Amino acid sequence: MQRAALLGIKKPFTEVIRANIGDAQAMGQQPITFLRQVMALCTYPNLLDSPSFPEDAKKRARRILQACGGNSLGSYSASQGVNCIREDVAAYISRRDGVPADPDNIYLTTGASDGITTILKILVSGGGKSRTGVMIPIPQYPLYSAVISELDAIQVNYYLDEENCWALNVNELRRAMQEARNHCDPKVLCIINPGNPTGQVQSRKCIEDVIHFAWEEKLFLLADEVYQDNVYSPDCRFHSFKKVLYEMGPEYSSNVELASFHSTSKGYMGECGYRGGYMEVINLHPEIKGQLVKLLSVRLCPPVSGQAAMDIVVNPPAPGEESFEQFRREKESVLGNLATKAKLTEDLFNEVPGIHCNPLQGAMYAFPRIFIPSKAVEAAQAHKMAPDMFYCMKLLEETGICVVPGSGFGQREGTYHFRMTILPPVEKLKTVLRKVKDFHIKFLEQYA
Amino acid sequence: MALRAGDKSQAARNGLKEKVLTLDTMNPCVRRVEYAVRGPIVLRALELEQELRQGVKKPFTEVIRANIGDAQAMGQRPITFLRQVLALCVYPDLLSSPDFPEDAKRRAQRILQACGGHSLGAYSISSGIQLIREDVAHYIESRDGGIPADPNNIFLSTGASSAIVTVLKLLVAGEGRTRTGVLIPIPQYPLYSATLAELDAVQVDYYLDEEHAWALDVAELRRALRQARDHCRPRVLCVINPGNPTGQVQTRECIEAVIRFAFEEGLFLMADEVYQDNVYAEGSHFHSFKKVLTEMGSPYAEQQELASFHSVSKGYMGECGFRGGYVEVVNMDPEVQRQMLKLMSVRLCPPVPGQALMDMVVNPPAPSDPSFAQFQAERQEVLAELAAKAKLTEQVFNEAPGIHCNPVQGAMYSFPRVQLPPGAVHRAQELGVAPDMFFCMRLLEETGICVVPGSGFGQREGTYHFRMTILPPMEKLRVLLEKLRRFHAKFTLEYS
Numbered sequence: 019m020q021r022a023a024l025l026g027i028k029k030p031f032t033e034v035i036r037a038n039i040g041d042a043q044a045m046g047q048q049p050i051t052f053l054r055q056v057m058a059l060c061t062y063p064n065l066l067d068s069p070s071f072p073e074d075a076k077k078r079a080r081r082i083l084q085a086c087g088g089n090s091l092g093s094y095s096a097s098q099g100v101n102c103i104r105e106d107v108a109a110y111i112s113r114r115d116g117v118p119a120d121p122d123n124i125y126l127t128t129g130a131s132d133g134i135t136t137i138l139k140i141l142v143s144g145g146g147k148s149r150t151g152v153m154i155p156i157p158q159y160p161l162y163s164a165v166i167s168e169l170d171a172i173q174v175n176y177y178l179d180e181e182n183c184w185a186l187n188v189n190e191l192r193r194a195m196q197e198a199r200n201h202c203d204p205k206v207l208c209i210i211n212p213g214n215p216t217g218q219v220q221s222r223k224c225i226e227d228v229i230h231f232a233w234e235e236k237l238f239l240l241a242d243e244v245y246q247d248n249v250y251s252p253d254c255r256f257h258s259f260k261k262v263l264y265e266m267g268p269e270y271s272s273n274v275e276l277a278s279f280h281s282t283s284k285g286y287m288g289e290c291g292y293r294g295g296y297m298e299v300i301n302l303h304p305e306i307k308g309q310l311v312k313l314l315s316v317r318l319c320p321p322v323s324g325q326a327a328m329d330i331v332v333n334p335p336a337p338g339e340e341s342f343e344q345f346r347r348e349k350e351s352v353l354g355n356l357a358t359k360a361k362l363t364e365d366l367f368n369e370v371p372g373i374h375c376n377p378l379q380g381a382m383y384a385f386p387r388i389f390i391p392s393k394a395v396e397a398a399q400a401h402k403m404a405p406d407m408f409y410c411m412k413l414l415e416e417t418g419i420c421v422v423p424g425s426g427f428g429q430r431e432g433t434y435h436f437r438m439t440i441l442p443p444v445e446k447l448k449t450v451l452r453k454v455k456d457f458h459i460k461f462l463e464q465y466a
Numbered sequence: 467m468a469l470r471a472g473d474k475s476q477a478a479r480n481g482l483k484e485k486v487l488t489l490d491t492m493n494p495c496v497r498r499v500e501y502a503v504r505g506p507i508v509l510r511a512l513e514l515e516q517e518l519r520q521g522v523k524k525p526f527t528e529v530i531r532a533n534i535g536d537a538q539a540m541g542q543r544p545i546t547f548l549r550q551v552l553a554l555c556v557y558p559d560l561l562s563s564p565d566f567p568e569d570a571k572r573r574a575q576r577i578l579q580a581c582g583g584h585s586l587g588a589y590s591i592s593s594g595i596q597l598i599r600e601d602v603a604h605y606i607e608s609r610d611g612g613i614p615a616d617p618n619n620i621f622l623s624t625g626a627s628s629a630i631v632t633v634l635k636l637l638v639a640g641e642g643r644t645r646t647g648v649l650i651p652i653p654q655y656p657l658y659s660a661t662l663a664e665l666d667a668v669q670v671d672y673y674l675d676e677e678h679a680w681a682l683d684v685a686e687l688r689r690a691l692r693q694a695r696d697h698c699r700p701r702v703l704c705v706i707n708p709g710n711p712t713g714q715v716q717t718r719e720c721i722e723a724v725i726r727f728a729f730e731e732g733l734f735l736m737a738d739e740v741y742q743d744n745v746y747a748e749g750s751h752f753h754s755f756k757k758v759l760t761e762m763g764s765p766y767a768e769q770q771e772l773a774s775f776h777s778v779s780k781g782y783m784g785e786c787g788f789r790g791g792y793v794e795v796v797n798m799d800p801e802v803q804r805q806m807l808k809l810m811s812v813r814l815c816p817p818v819p820g821q822a823l824m825d826m827v828v829n830p831p832a833p834s835d836p837s838f839a840q841f842q843a844e845r846q847e848v849l850a851e852l853a854a855k856a857k858l859t860e861q862v863f864n865e866a867p868g869i870h871c872n873p874v875q876g877a878m879y880s881f882p883r884v885q886l887p888p889g890a891v892h893r894a895q896e897l898g899v900a901p902d903m904f905f906c907m908r909l910l911e912e913t914g915i916c917v918v919p920g921s922g923f924g925q926r927e928g929t930y931h932f933r934m935t936i937l938p939p940m941e942k943l944r945v946l947l948e949k950l951r952r953f954h955a956k957f958t959l960e961y962s
Contacts, residue, residue: 041589044582058557061819062549068565087539092785094536097504128624128789131813139664141486143493164812168635205486238486275486289587291818293624303485306492313496315504316660317627321817322787 031418035450037438038420040214040382042288042352045441050287050348052341053330056082060091060326074339082326091322097315099126099296100322103329107296110332115261119298125310126296126328128320130244130281133297135165136313137277140306141206141238142171151204153194153237155186157385157427157435159214172202177430180387183376184218188227195235207237212245212256212380215427215437217360219254219379225262233274241278244295247285250357251379260300276300282327284382286352294324294331356382359440359447366451372462373455383437385424388458390434394465406434409461417453498663501656502922507906508533511916526914530946532934533916535710535878537784537848540937545783545844547837548826551577555586555822569835577822586818592811594622594792595818598825602792605828609742610757615794621806622792622824624816626740626777629793631661632809633773636802637702637734638667647700649690649733651682652924653881653931655710659924668698673926676883679872680714684723691731703733708741708752708876711923711933713856715750715875721758729770737774740791743781746853747875756796772796778823780878782848790820790827852878855936855943862947868958869951874936881920881933884954889961902930908957913949 036044043049052075059065059079066076085102087093098104104124111119127133142150151172154162166173176194178184186209198204209228212219220228232239241259249256260278264271282294299307334349335342360378367375367386375386390398390405398408406423413436414420424435442450489497508531515529531539538544547570554560554574561571580597582588593599599617606615623629638646647668650658662669672690674680682705694700705724708715716724728735737755745752756774760767778790795803830845831838856874863871863882871882886901894904902919909932910916920931938946 039589041582043585044588046583049585049587054557058553058560061556062553064565065553065560068563070559070563086787087536088541090538090544090787092544092783092787093539094534094786128817129814135813140492140496143491161812168809168812205491236484236486283589287587290589291581291585291587291815293815293817301485303488305489306485306487309489309492309496312501312505313499313664316499316501316657316664317631318504318625319787319789321624321789321820323819324817 029418030416034414034418034420035442035446036420037442037450038422040284040439040441041290042284042382042441043290045439046443047288047352047441048348049289050345052335052345053287053289053327055341056330057323057326061323063089072340074335074341078330078333082329086322091326093322095126095319095322095325097317097319098311099124099320100325100329103325104296106329106333107298111258111260111298115258115264117261117264119260122307123299123302124296125299125314126294126320126325128295128324129283129293130242130279130295130297131161132293132320133277133279133295134161134240134242136310137240137297137299138165138171138206139169140309140313142169144203147201148203150206151198151202152206152208153191153198153204154208155210155213157215157424157429158208159210159242160426162208163428172198172204174198174202174204175428178213178216178218180376180430180433183379184213184216186220186224186228188231191228191231205236205238206240207232208240208242209259210242211259212248214242214245214381215383215385215422216376217378217381217383217385218376219249219251219256222255222257222262225257225259226266229259229263229266229270229274233270239274239276241276243278244281244284245381246280247353248356248382249380250360251377254379256380260298263300271300273301275302277302282324282331285331286349287327287331288352289324289327292324292327293321294328295320296328355444356440359444362444362447363438363440363451366448366455370455370458373458378440382439382441384440385427385435385437388434388436389462391462391465394461397465406436409434410436412461413454413457417457419450419453495664495666499660500663500922501660502918503534503656505918505922507903507910507916507918510907511910514910514914524914525912529910529914529916530938530942531916532938532946533918535780535935535937536786537780537878537937538786540935541939542784542848542937543844544785545841547831547841548783548785548823550837551826552819552822556819558584567836569831569837573826573829577825581818586822588818590622590815590818590821592813592815593620593807594816594821595825598622598821599792601825601829602794606754606756606794610754610760613757613760615756619795619798619803620792621795621810622790622816622821623810624791624813624820625779625789626738626775626791626793627657628789628816629773629775629791630657630736630738632806633736633793633795634661634665634667634702635809636806638665640699643697644699646702647694647698648702648704649687649694649700650704651706651709651712652926653711653920654704654924655706655738656922658704668694668700670694670698670700671924674709674712674714676872676926676929679875680709680712682716682720682724684727687724687727701732701734702736703728704736704738705755706738707755708739708744710738710741710877711879711881711918712872713874713877713879713881714872715745715747715752718751718753718758721753721755722762725755725759725762725766725770729766735770735772737772739774740777740780741877742776743849744852744878745876746856747873750875752876756794759796769797771798773798778820778827781827782845783823783827784848785820785823788820788823789817790824791816792824851940852936855940856880858940858943859934859936859947862944862951866951866954869954878935878937879933880936881923881931884930884932885958886930887958887961890957893961902932905930905957906932909950909953913953915946915950915953
């Protein structure tokens with residue numbers, strides 16, 4: 019469709035709006051200056067002699083380069099990642115949580131996706147009724163279902179509670195688990211917090227309940243926390259699984275196996291293209307850690323420039339440093355902007371008859387529920403499409419707005435949603451929301 | 467506090483629960499995976515480096531990592547132009563700096579224009595930035611004498627490794643006696659065996675001919691295939707050219723014979739060509755499988771399925787850490803090609819800086835460009851030095867009694883055969899390690915030189931080898947070769 023637009027083919031819109039993917043910089047968000055300065059210095063160290071770069075950026079770059087083979091980003095790093103960067107990640111986690119982190123438990127990865135895939139890979143075993151079951155939230159980020167499918171593991175769905183801001187309910191976990199035990203061996207529980215696509219930020223109590231459940235039922239916990247910097251609602255706070263686990267005492271903190279994931283792609287950085295990420299593993303058997311390194315070593319190492327980007331994310335300018343003020347301003351501007359857009363989106367969607375949007379507490383998406391009249395459902399069936407796919411296709415054709423149907427993420431039977439990012443610039447976002455509203459009203463009339 | 471495997475009763479006594487994830491409960495395929503290039507010998511090398519740092523006295527002052535094909539780690543300088551363009555892409559403020567040449571700025575602007583939000587920080591489409599894939603296609607066309615390449619058949623990847631794994635994933639199917647068999651050369655680069663173990667595919671070994679400079683013999687392919695058909699369904703033939711670890715550059719005749727064989731036997735060809743820029747020997751030439759395939763005409767040109775791989779990690783660039791690569795697929799079923807793209811899209815996209823580097827590799831400065839002279843000079847210097855080191859290595863090893871090294875025609879490694887006295891073989895067996903692992907471990911402990919035993923790559927029964935890179939700087943390499951030679955002589959004496 020974009021190509022058609024380029025070729026001057028007439029459409030009821032002048033541009034396609036890609037509100038389908040969590041890619042902030044593609045939608046015009048500017049990279050953080052300090053981060054790019056350090057990266058440039060690492061890429062082309064001649065710049066270390068240039069007066070146009072601040073000293074604190076140069077210091078960071080030298081430190082990273084010193085830790086690289088041949089003092090170059092072009093060497094393979096250790097498969098677990100550059101040592102000093104893992105130390106910096108551990109220090110970040112310790113500061114964030116007030117609980118010590120061991121660099122040896124940190125693995126740098128090619129985006130969080132790579133870490134998630136690797137851990138799932140190692141976990142999947144058994145055959146027939148003892149095949150590993152992996153519990154995932156519905157709605158979910160479809161990396162999980164895709165990897166489960168590829169690994170021929172068993173997907174075990176647990177439904178988030180739409181009536182309660184997409185909260186995670188342990189009773190629902192229990193229901194899903196019990197049912198799953200009939201046909202597989204559920205061993206893994208995946209949580210996405212803050213949620214994608216749902217945008218909920220789980221309460222501390224909820225996280226404790228989940229940890230207790232995992233402890234009771236002997237489940238390996240995967241905590242996808244890539245949106246930990248994206249919390250907008252003033253009533254919500256990010257609680258890391260690691261922190262809560264430790265604060266629950268040694269019975270839990272010595273036993274529950276946990277892998278937490280972070281990424282350079284989200285937050286205030288939006289450095290998706292660099293493919294930077296890490297995972298922290300807790301209570302893994304030492305032999306498993308050895309297996310993990312072995313598996314990672316076959317692919318040699320994650321991109322070193324992504325590792326460097328992660329280093330700056332976990333080790334940003336501190337107060338008193340030359341670059342601190344500009345860094346703070348840029349970060350706050352991005353996050354403030356996202357918070358504004360989150361509220362705007364939620365409010366505007368909730369004004370539309372037939373659309374209901376839960377509070378966008380965090381992450382980067384709205385996942386509104388849409389009412390699709392039965393005539394439209396029939397039309398969709400005639401086209402052999404899921405009703406929300408039918409809706410989204412029409413939306414695209416008539417307005418150029420590209421969103422992803424809820425069926426791509428999972429939803430309760432008979433409900434329909436779509437996921438739209440909150441990333442376009444404010445003015446464009448307002449236009450997009452208005453167009454969606456107009457489209458929806460027209461759609462309801464058309465299929466009344 | 468570490469728990470030993472099987473120590474469950476103690477765990478219970480300590481009030482500690484049995485773990486969900488143990489050696490027994492983990493994915494058994496992953497457990498079978500081995501990757502010698504970063505295996506036990508390298509782990510020991512790391513420990514030794516740690517000990518040296520702590521001031522422990524050793525018979526050497528540094529550990530030489532001659533185990534991995536990482537040129538820049540061994541001091542090779544990156545190509546200036548590549549890093550200039552990349553820096554401009556990373557921090558576009560530099561576009562107004564007088565310290566960068568105009569052609570570098572033009573390249574950077576061109577790449578950035580093709581990126582989402584004009585930034586390296588945006589995801590690209592899963593097959594890689596369109597413009598860069600077009601540049602790769604042009605490169606392939608030039609390289610192959612004008613034979614057209616379609617950008618839609620080109621997929622950028624996270625190093626060549628990720629594309630190799632993706633293609634293998636698509637190919638592996640069936641079960642029991644219909645499980646996919648994959649023919650791989652012995653010796654091989656252990657990404658292949660590791661991936662086959664992980665995918666639970668059947669590894670089918672074909673032996674390269676050590677007596678003939680590691681040539682590929684179709685009769686041996688035939689033998690391997692016939693035997694394999696008893697217990698699996700062989701569907702894939704992997705060739706590494708120039709070879710790793712062996713360093714041979716296959717002749718054109720050989721490549722034609724392989725293509726003919728693959729076609730006759732219904733095999734999907736995977737051509738790992740990451741060392742295509744690393745050809746040193748007089749009389750050796752790189753012939754791309756794509757070119758030969760096309761020039762062979764019907765029916766091969768339009769029916770033989772082929773995937774060829776390249777990377778930014780080798781050649782004269784040595785940009786291993788950026789994880790740049792691509793695969794070109796030829797005659798792939800369009801539905802399967804769609805499936806491949808779908809598979810890649812789950813991981814979103816390959817690292818964009820790596821894609822940008824690949825763009826410059828396939829589209830370097832032209833003779834009329836300001837940066838050309840320096841680029842050419844740097845490139846020639848790297849390649850000339852590699853050629854000199856290849857020659858030196860071969861020469862020194864062949865002067866040593868009990869070591870025989872085939873000509874290092876290309877790539878970055880020597881893979882000499884070493885005679886090990888029966889006493890050493892016996893001792894190794896006592897210790898439960900492969901004899902060449904025993905040799906290499908002793909070499910490491912006594913000289914600090916880290917190489918990878920041939921058992922990590924595969925070799926004929928009863929023969930022993932090790933793989934050493936030719937990457938250390940010339941003077942250091944000379945010293946290494948001398949130390950190795952002396953160590954081997956001493957070792958032979960000790961165990962005679």
